[in-house]
Amino acid sequence: MARMKFLCDADRCIECNACVTACKNEHDVPWGINRRRVVTINDGKPGEKSISMACMHCTDAPCQAVCPVNCFYTTADGVVLHSKDLCIGCGYCFYACPFGAPQYPRVGNFGSRGKMDKCTYCAGGPEADGSKEEYAKYGANRLAEGKLPLCAEMCSTKSLLAGDGEIIAQIYKERVLKRGYGSGAWGWKTADHETIAS
Amino acid sequence: MTVLLAKFRVIVGALTLLVMALCAQPVSAQQPTSVDPQASAVKEEQLFQEMNRISGRCTIPDQKACTIEQPAGRDWRHFHGVTLRWIGGVVIIGILAVLIVFYLWRGMIRIESGRSGRTIVRFNAFERFVHWMTATCFVILALSGLNITFGRPLLLPLIGPESFTAWSQWAKYAHNYLSFPFTLGVILIFLMWIAGNIPNKVDIDWFKRGGGMVGHDHPPAFRFNGGQKAIYWIVVLGGGVVAVSGYVLMFPFYGTDIHSMQIAEVVHAIVAVLFIAAMLGHIYIGTIGMEGAFEAMGSGTVDVNWAKEHHSLWVEEEKARTGANDVRRQPTATPAE
Numbered sequence: 001m002a003r004m005k006f007l008c009d010a011d012r013c014i015e016c017n018a019c020v021t022a023c024k025n026e027h028d029v030p031w032g033i034n035r036r037r038v039v040t041i042n043d044g045k046p047g048e049k050s051i052s053m054a055c056m057h058c059t060d061a062p063c064q065a066v067c068p069v070n071c072f073y074t075t076a077d078g079v080v081l082h083s084k085d086l087c088i089g090c091g092y093c094f095y096a097c098p099f100g101a102p103q104y105p106r107v108g109n110f111g112s113r114g115k116m117d118k119c120t121y122c123a124g125g126p127e128a129d130g131s132k133e134e135y136a137k138y139g140a141n142r143l144a145e146g147k148l149p150l151c152a153e154m155c156s157t158k159s160l161l162a163g164d165g166e167i168i169a170q171i172y173k174e175r176v177l178k179r180g181y182g183s184g185a186w187g188w189k190t191a192d193h194e195t196i197a198s
Numbered sequence: 199m200t201v202l203l204a205k206f207r208v209i210v211g212a213l214t215l216l217v218m219a220l221c222a223q224p225v226s227a228q229q230p231t232s233v234d235p236q237a238s239a240v241k242e243e244q245l246f247q248e249m250n251r252i253s254g255r256c257t258i259p260d261q262k263a264c265t266i267e268q269p270a271g272r273d274w275r276h277f278h279g280v281t282l283r284w285i286g287g288v289v290i291i292g293i294l295a296v297l298i299v300f301y302l303w304r305g306m307i308r309i310e311s312g313r314s315g316r317t318i319v320r321f322n323a324f325e326r327f328v329h330w331m332t333a334t335c336f337v338i339l340a341l342s343g344l345n346i347t348f349g350r351p352l353l354l355p356l357i358g359p360e361s362f363t364a365w366s367q368w369a370k371y372a373h374n375y376l377s378f379p380f381t382l383g384v385i386l387i388f389l390m391w392i393a394g395n396i397p398n399k400v401d402i403d404w405f406k407r408g409g410g411m412v413g414h415d416h417p418p419a420f421r422f423n424g425g426q427k428a429i430y431w432i433v434v435l436g437g438g439v440v441a442v443s444g445y446v447l448m449f450p451f452y453g454t455d456i457h458s459m460q461i462a463e464v465v466h467a468i469v470a471v472l473f474i475a476a477m478l479g480h481i482y483i484g485t486i487g488m489e490g491a492f493e494a495m496g497s498g499t500v501d502v503n504w505a506k507e508h509h510s511l512w513v514e515e516e517k518a519r520t521g522a523n524d525v526r527r528q529p530t531a532t533p534a535e
Contacts (some may be wrong), residue, residue: 037263041254047239053266068346069363088365088370095460096271100263145304186242190269
């Protein structure tokens with residue numbers, strides 16, 4: 001079985017934010033919630049890098065470990081999903097997540113959070129694949145249709161790669177070999193305790 | 199003359215150009231033949247070494263999103279999943295075990311001289327109201343708080359995910375809303391009992407004699423003995439810390455970053471489990487641990503013999519205030535007009 005991963009080739013990312021827009025549009029993500037975002041490090045300085053980041057679908061996911069109601073599950077493809085029916089909006093997954101992936105709609109009093117929302121790797125949730133309920137809660141289920149996450153699919157510079165971890169690692173390695181440099185697979189070490197040997 | 203001057207100007211101009219060209223030569227020589235875009239590029243490893251998190255600039259309003267990696271979440275995960283469960287489990291089960299062993303060995307501490315039949319007012323209606331308001335909130339806060347840490351391994355397998363989520367959702371609301379009356383209660387307790395809870399020399403003697411918990415000793419005490427003063431300060435200080443850290447958690451990212459939120463949770467959880475352990479001891483001695491103690495917070499009056507045994511100096515004080523009459527004068531509420 002394929003182990004699905006994201007890989008952002010930071011040497012190609014031009015911070016166009018199209019991945020962010022595509023994600024918001026594809027899943028009707030509510031205002032104020034960003035499942036994916038682009039961050040520029042050392043902005044305006046020599047050697048600046050832009051990286052598109054979302055849920056990295058970690059191996060042994062910290063969110064899953066700390067959730068007090070155990071609402072997370074990992075699919076056979078290695079995608080970390082959660083049930084909005086079980087989530088109580090406690091916010092613990094955000095404290096544990098190394099990538100700031102969990103997002104909460106602001107509902108109710110004080111800073112109290114609604115049901116958590118995060119990147120689903122375009123794989124929906126526990127409801128039946130492609131059902132109306134699934135779309136309302138988690139957005140489109142492209143994976144069930146045999147398609148990869150839209151953010152990566154439409155990336156104009158093919159900076160953002162999605163797919164079987166081994167295949168995208170191979171693509172990245174070939175790129176690095178050809179152009180002679182590469183800043184590595186950002187977040188892989190944190191997410192999976194392993195990175196691409198360069 | 200003018201022709202000579204013109205020639206001279208041409209020569210000076212040519213020399214100047216030559217000097218400029220010579221000066222510029224090394225600059226162009228420094229230009230590399232090919233551009234290495236990696237020369238000054240930021241590296242993930244290096245950024246981690248610098249600050250253990252990677253942040254940059256992002257264009258969305260939620261500035262928390264500008265941090266793309268914060269592996270410190272792993273430490274917090276270990277605390278929440280392992281450390282806290284051990285601390286909480288050991289402390290709470292430990293205190294329960296100690297109390298059970300103590301009860302089996304010592305039994306209920308009786309009023310040695312028996313009940314006199316006469317009573318003395320210990321806590322007025324307002325004091326009892328504040329105590330029970332705080333106590334009720336505390337019990338609900340404690341149970342709903344323990345649910346967040348221990349519910350998943352202990353309760354979830356028993357009642358199933360749907361029921362557990364429904365209960366946890368209500369527990370979360372209760373935890374958030376009851377924090378307000380609880381905090382009010384802690385503030386009122388602080389104000390209304392501060393006078394009797396300043397530690398003094400009598401307490402040192404009281405602690406030296408083990409508070410009379412062992413044997414039939416009754417060390418003298420004013421209105422609050424050393425143990426009660428300890429409970430008072432645990433409530434005031436512990437309650438203060440859980441309240442402050444709790445409000446930080448309740449208003450997430452209001453002037454705090456993720457690191458502060460993680461620390462707030464750690465402080466809140468550790469102080470809370472210690473607080474729970476202390477309160478179990480308090481509940482024990484106020485109920486089955488000691489005859490005649492519960493009445494103080496129940497009806498508000500205690501037997502005079504109980505008071506003489508456990509709060510001898512307080513009884514003397516009260517006697518001096520009210521004359522020979524053993525019964526303390528009811529505090530009269532003065533109407534506003």
